[in-house]
Ligand SMILES: Nc1nc2c(c(=O)[nH]1)N[C@H]1C(S)=C(S)[C@@H](COP(=O)(O)O)O[C@H]1N2
């Protein structure tokens with residue numbers, strides 16, 4: 324049989340000229356995204372380095388700080404909730420890591436936006452070489468609002484970077500970024516229209532290869548700069564250890580026993596420290612990097628409805644007879660059983676004692692307390708006059724406030740969550756009307772009174788006790804009810820009867836109480852639940868509520884296999 328076919332056999336040498344080819348297309352959206360990533364990462368690392376060694380702002384952080392302030396309350400609240408929930412679910416220590424996670428988030432958001440901007444830029448310039456002028460203009464379009472926001476945030480933020488150089492630096496940063504992006508785009512694009520210039524296959528292939536090699540080179544250098552600069556910064560910071568306080572001196576706790584040192588009831592091993600080390604004190608505020616206030620230049624401004632506005636230096640505030648109080652502070656975002664609560668010894672001057680000297684007028688009803696970071700709150704004068712415990716605080720544990728905890732001055736208001744208590748205070752204005760404070764405007768509780776809450780820190784199976792031939796498991800933790808005190812803590816094992824725990828004498832009526840309960844051991848899997856009653860006889864709320872808007876409620880519970 325013979326096979327007839329009209330098409331030639333496959334390997335017949337036809338000797339045709341190579342088929343016409345065009346230059347490979349210039350990068351579009353995805354190429355732009357990739358190029359922008361490779362340009363943004365090393366530039367950001369360099370920016371970080373610059374910020375570490377100068378008073379210039381780190382642009383991604385400044386941008387994030389602005390977002391936190393201008394985004395609608397529900398958006399920010401949802402963000403905080405997600406962060407706290409995710410960290411709790413992942414078992415990450417909130418008090419230690421919250422800021423680091425926020426900073427990472429700030430970097431990710433900033434990088435994503437830069438990548439998006441680069442992608443759009445490339446996509447719009449598809450198949451033609453971007454003129455240098457267009458690159459500059461693009462840098463300007465992206466940079467102007469960014470510089471504006473950095474300018475604004477440093478303007479309200481007071482402290483270290485001054486607005487003008489900060490804004491100028493940001494603009495320079497983005498202009499340079501625009502030019503670098505342009506350089507990459509030009510390198511990856513042939514002059515003339517790539518759609519119509521016909522070239523040989525070899526030329527097109529060579530061009531494609533060269534571009535690939537360039538991208539590999541770019542990626543390598545980007546990674547190198549990012550890693551070396553990142554590593555360099557880490558090393559430099561390790562050596563420099565950014566100062567938390569300028570000249571600390573000796574801490575009170577290093578020289579003195581705690582007031583309840585001889586209390587009979589001892590904490591169960593594994594219970595959180597009754598007196599928090601300053602390094603471990605939780606920190607929550609609206610800043611990725613805290614405002615740095617210079618003591619020499621700082622003055623507390625007293626203004627508004629006073630006989631004459633005045634200014635007070637820190638030395639002048641310290642000259643008043645100091646008051647010391649052991650205080651447990653807590654954040655309203657703290658989940659039940661969470662670590663956003665700490666205890667230390669606060670030193671300051673009762674605000675009520677200052678009012679007369681300040682000549683606060685009879686028409687004034689409130690003080691508006693405002694901070695270096697733009698944070699503010701209102702406090703009723705009636706409360707200040709009735710409660711000597713409300714105080715302007717300048718020292719913790721006998722040494723000046725740490726920068727992150729509000730140096731040089733913060734307020735203390737008993738029974739309220741931290742969101743009502745400004746750090747880094749700059750001005751106090753006497754006013755005749757109450758208004759919503761910073762977080763209240765953003766949808767959080769107007770009063771923010773601390774809930775009674777109790778926590779199981781430890782089921783100490785490795786510290787068993789024996790009593791009358793019975794084995795006892797010590798169980799312990801803390802309980803706190805603002806300034807109302809804790810009158811009772813009870814523990815429930817599985818679904819048994821509530822059993823009363825022993826209470827250790829607290830550091831003060833404003834501090835948490837350490838409790839312990841010795842449970843007769845029985846093998847198996849058990850659930851332990853704790854509840855407390857405050858000094859007014861009110862039992863802790865059992866209803867499970869999330870922190871927003873008025874603080875978490877519900878009972879802390881742990882499951883243990885014994
Ligand atoms: N100026 C200023 N003060 C502030 C805040 C802030 O963001 N800015 N946050 C408040 C909140 S929400 C809490 S919980 C406490 C935390 O104080 P700490 O970080 O010293 O523990 O500070 C309060 N004071």
Ligand SMILES: [Mo]
Nearest residue numbers: 654655741742
């Ligand atoms: Mo808070």
